[in-house]
Amino acid sequence: MDNRRLFYQFVAFTADVHRVKHDWTKDAKPDQLTPVQYTILEYIAVSQPVTLSDISDCYHMTMSNASREIKKLADKKLIEKKENEQDRRKQHICLSKKGQETMDETFSLVEAQFLHRIQHATEAEKEEISRALDVLQAKIFY
Amino acid sequence: MDNRRLFYQFVAFTADVHRVKHDWTKDAKPDQLTPVQYTILEYIAVSQPVTLSDISDCYHMTMSNASREIKKLADKKLIEKKENEQDRRKQHICLSKKGQETMDETFSLVEAQFLHRIQHATEAEKEEISRALDVLQAKIFY
DNA sequence: CTCTTTTATTATCATTTGATAACAAAATAA
DNA sequence: TTATTTTGTTATCAAATGATAATAAAAGAG
Numbered sequence: 001m002d003n004r005r006l007f008y009q010f011v012a013f014t015a016d017v018h019r020v021k022h023d024w025t026k027d028a029k030p031d032q033l034t035p036v037q038y039t040i041l042e043y044i045a046v047s048q049p050v051t052l053s054d055i056s057d058c059y060h061m062t063m064s065n066a067s068r069e070i071k072k073l074a075d076k077k078l079i080e081k082k083e084n085e086q087d088r089r090k091q092h093i094c095l096s097k098k099g100q101e102t103m104d105e106t107f108s109l110v111e112a113q114f115l116h117r118i119q120h121a122t123e124a125e126k127e128e129i130s131r132a133l134d135v136l137q138a139k140i141f142y
Numbered sequence: 143m144d145n146r147r148l149f150y151q152f153v154a155f156t157a158d159v160h161r162v163k164h165d166w167t168k169d170a171k172p173d174q175l176t177p178v179q180y181t182i183l184e185y186i187a188v189s190q191p192v193t194l195s196d197i198s199d200c201y202h203m204t205m206s207n208a209s210r211e212i213k214k215l216a217d218k219k220l221i222e223k224k225e226n227e228q229d230r231r232k233q234h235i236c237l238s239k240k241g242q243e244t245m246d247e248t249f250s251l252v253e254a255q256f257l258h259r260i261q262h263a264t265e266a267e268k269e270e271i272s273r274a275l276d277v278l279q280a281k282i283f284y
Numbered sequence: 285c286t287c288t289t290t291t292a293t294t295a296t297c298a299t300t301t302g303a304t305a306a307c308a309a310a311a312t313a314a
Numbered sequence: 315t316t317a318t319t320t321t322g323t324t325a326t327c328a329a330a331t332g333a334t335a336a337t338a339a340a341a342g343a344g
Contacts, residue, residue, distance in 0.1 A: 001268040006260070007253045013275045015188060016283040017159045019200065026202060034330060046157060052292060058161065060168060065332065067293055089291040089340050111149045117282060118148070126143040129281055132274035133155045139271055140259060141158040176300060177331095194322060207302065209323055231310045231321040 010140070028109035030102050032076060036061075037069055041078060041095075045103040049082070049092035078102060152282070170251035172244050174218060178203075179211055183220060183237075187245040191224070191234035220244060 029038050043058060044050055056066045070093065073079045078099035084090040095103060118126065171180050178201075185200060186192055198208045212235065215221045220241035226232040237245060260268065 001265055001272065003257055003260070003268075004253075006268060006272055007256050009272060009275050010256055011188065011249070011252075013279055013283065014159055014163050015185070016279060017156055018163075020283045021156050021160075022202070036331070043157070046154065053290085056291095060164065061331090062333070063292060064294080064334080069331095071293085087291085087341070091292080107153070110153075111146075114149050114152055114282075115145055118145070121281065123143055125281065126145075126148060128277055130143065130148055130151060132277040133151050135270055135274040136278070137155055137158060139263065139267065140256075141155070141162045178301070195320085198321095203301090204303070205322060206304080206324080211301095213323085229311070229321085233322080 024110050024113040025106075028106045030106060037073060040066075040069055041073060041099065041103060042106075044079060044093060044095055044099075045107075048094045051084075051090050051093065053090075055093075073099075166252050166255040167248075170248045172248060179215060182208075182211055183215060183241065183245060184248075186221060186235060186237055186241075187249075190236045193226075193232050193235065195232075197235075215241075 025038075029035075033041065039059065040055055043055065047054070052063060052066055052070060055061065055070070056063050059066075061069075070079065070081075074081065077096055080094050080096045080099075082092040082094065084092055118129070121129070167180075171177075175183065181201065182197055185197065189196070194205060194208055194212060197203065197212070198205050201208075203211075212221065212223075216223065219238055222236050222238045222241075224234040224236065226234055260271070263271070
């Protein structure tokens, strides 16, 4: 197998993933949120509870800027900070009820796009898609 | 197959793709470029020749803003505009020699990360990865 | 106990990005 | 031919983002 060819396949693939994700989320994003705020909220939604350092590391933002954006999300009542008892410097950041509802709504719009795309897939094809996701997650995107 | 479960698998997967791509490119990006400029240059690299409208459509930028960024890339001698003979309103935008060299260098750094990750993969595993990329590209990310 | 590191906050400034309007040339439709 | 649409440019403004510095509390190392 030609490694170079596999790499180009990888590059084209990641570009497609970005484009499709962008297409599917652009109308679903709550418009009270800036792009960065949405990114952070989505991360919290799938990884909660998270700390400020988690966000900072994951998106290569400085702590200062992450802190500013988290404050804005808290001002909008979309997240909640809870104290960590083991280490009182750290915070547990979670979605608030309103934040959870907001993200549920967003996800359901994206899900509709996704379901529309796989609507004609047979059971066997869906199994194949699921396996493909597993393979790539395990061997490349970890 | 549970569609809901498949959707969550999809969401987690796209998040992983973003994170890994971000990790691998962050040190490879030419630092003369802003994030948007890099995104555009990468798009031109894999899709050239492109028009301004292509860029505008693909990244949901207004023509004005796309035009501004393209001008900056041209000022940096990274791209070239060629006239289209069929339709003289349109431009063929391509990488210049310097732009090609810049992107070759960037891609080779990202490729090194990629190769490092698959270095212990057997031939069979690489075939499996390639097939998985094909399946997802054909059924989801088109 | 003291020094250092980790975690987080606030303030400030420059740059990047998004949005809008005014303009113009080429192509297409009526 | 004339009107409309497509493609692109330039200028301007506001908002978002990135970078840096100053500060502080808690934890960990010595």
